[in-house]
Amino acid sequence: MGSNKKIFICGGIIGLIAAILMKFGNPANMGICIACFYRDIAGALGLHGAETVRYIRPEIIGFIFGGFIAASLKGEFRSRGGSSPIIRFVLSVFLMFGALVFLGCPLRMILRLANGDLNALIGLIGYVFGIFIGIQFIKKGYSLGKSFNQTKISGYVIPIFAIILLIFLIVKPSFISFSTEGPGSMRAPIILSLILGIIVGLILQRSRICTAGGFRDVLLIKDYHFLWGIIGIFIFNLVGNLILNFDTFHIGFANQPIAHTESLWNFLGMSLVGICSIFLGGCPLRQTILASEGDTDSGITVFGLIVGAALAHNFQIAASPKGVPFNGKLAVIIGFIVVLFIGYSVIKNVQGQERVSKEVEKNA
Amino acid sequence: MPNIVDARGRSCPEPVIMTKKAIDNNPGGEFKILVDLDVAKENIIRFVKSKGYKVDVKEKDKEYTIHIKK
Numbered sequence: 005m006g007s008n009k010k011i012f013i014c015g016g017i018i019g020l021i022a023a024i025l026m027k028f029g030n031p032a033n034m035g036i037c038i039a040c041f042y043r044d045i046a047g048a049l050g051l052h053g054a055e056t057v058r059y060i061r062p063e064i065i066g067f068i069f070g071g072f073i074a075a076s077l078k079g080e081f082r083s084r085g086g087s088s089p090i091i092r093f094v095l096s097v098f099l100m101f102g103a104l105v106f107l108g109c110p111l112r113m114i115l116r117l118a119n120g121d122l123n124a125l126i127g128l129i130g131y132v133f134g135i136f137i138g139i140q141f142i143k144k145g146y147s148l149g150k151s152f153n154q155t156k157i158s159g160y161v162i163p164i165f166a167i168i169l170l171i172f173l174i175v176k177p178s179f180i181s182f183s184t185e186g187p188g189s190m191r192a193p194i195i196l197s198l199i200l201g202i203i204v205g206l207i208l209q210r211s212r213i214c215t216a217g218g219f220r221d222v223l224l225i226k227d228y229h230f231l232w233g234i235i236g237i238f239i240f241n242l243v244g245n246l247i248l249n250f251d252t253f254h255i256g257f258a259n260q261p262i263a264h265t266e267s268l269w270n271f272l273g274m275s276l277v278g279i280c281s282i283f284l285g286g287c288p289l290r291q292t293i294l295a296s297e298g299d300t301d302s303g304i305t306v307f308g309l310i311v312g313a314a315l316a317h318n319f320q321i322a323a324s325p326k327g328v329p330f331n332g333k334l335a336v337i338i339g340f341i342v343v344l345f346i347g348y349s350v351i352k353n354v355q356g357q358e359r360v361s362k363e364v365e366k367n368a
Numbered sequence: 369m370p371n372i373v374d375a376r377g378r379s380c381p382e383p384v385i386m387t388k389k390a391i392d393n394n395p396g397g398e399f400k401i402l403v404d405l406d407v408a409k410e411n412i413i414r415f416v417k418s419k420g421y422k423v424d425v426k427e428k429d430k431e432y433t434i435h436i437k438k
Contacts, residue, residue, distance in 0.1 A: 007414070080406050082430070087379065142385060150377030212407050220381060225388060225415060285379045301379070 015236025023244025056186025066201015071296030083159030085300030100312025134278020159298030
């Protein structure tokens with residue numbers, strides 16, 4: 005089987021699983037959403053005050069388990085890191101602000117589109133626009149620097165974090181709270197979410213699917229491989245929804261579940277997500293898998309996403325079906341300024357280093 | 369002597385970009401690309417094959433040397 009066909013089917017299975025999770029109780033047009041799920045986890049841990057979005061999503065635990073298992077079996081698990089961790093943390097916080105202004109990660113954007121939500125089409129255009137901007141920085145030499153081997157225990161932090169989340173989910177100690185209404189209360193059965201999450205994690209680790217990488221490679225090196233994975237997610241989710249979730253499927257902008265119609269902010273929110281994903285070297289989905297296979301830089305990114313989600317709700321940045329609050333708009337604008345400044349200063353730094361090494365060569 | 373591109377410790381997409389730059393600067397040349405991630409190895413192989421290069425990969429202690437030539 006050709007590699008494009010293989011990744012198309014891998015994406016397809018993920019799209020189908022998302023439709024199944026929706027059918028069995030996850031929020032409408034949100035079979036899987038990395039941003040929303042980390043936000044729910046942040047809420048369950050008591051990091052933000054929004055009562056309607058609190059739950060320890062077993063899917064996230066499953067992704068990490070699946071990624072960890074696949075990487076370990078294939079000998080790819082390796083504790084590594086040290087590539088500008090604090091910059092990654094900042095980028096992931098702003099990535100989350102952008103995602104929660106749009107109301108979804110890039111994966112949910114594709115799933116929303118496959119449910120007929122045309123606001124996601126605006127989001128997609130914004131996402132690709134953000135990726136395009138990010139690529140301009142890469143062409144000028146943007147790099148967060150090399151990573152190095154780390155002590156073994158560093159690589160196990162995220163898998164252990166997932167185990168702790170699973171314990172909290174099952175035992176539900178008094179300091180953990182779950183929503184009784186709103187999106188956080190809509191959930192597929194734990195065991196189903198966990199098992200399907202593990203399957204998705206296994207597939208993602210093996211196929212390396214990344215929503216940012218898919219568009220980036222097309223624009224940067226005209227490689228359509230990963231884009232086929234994204235197309236697979238879209239088509240199979242669309243078919244899955246037409247069969248399983250036909251009652252919630254409708255094409256249009258208005259009255260879409262857990263979405264708003266402020267096009268400018270859907271566009272800009274996802275543009276910010278696009279730039280951040282390129283600067284981080286992968287979308288939130290891919291970061292989660294990398295974190296599970298020992299990449300501690302992606303581990304920091306995961307924690308940044310959780311903190312970003314908590315701040316987004318505590319600071320009234322996150323949008324709701326009613327629209328984008330003022331703070332959300334402000335956060336996206338500040339996000340652009342901060343992220344572009346980071347990109348600019350990284351490039352200046354890289355160019356400075358190149359100049360120095362050329363001079364050293366000349367003098368040698 | 370093949371040119372060496374050392375992309376060890378680099379995360380995606382940098383190894384592919386470094387390879388692309390090297391090829392663009394010296395089209396048709398012979399290169400040895402060093403990487404330490406499976407995904408970087410796969411991405412580089414897919415990229416250089418699409419550019420018509422022959423590929424030979426050697427592994428030592430989870431580090432790969434990708435030897436490419438036309």
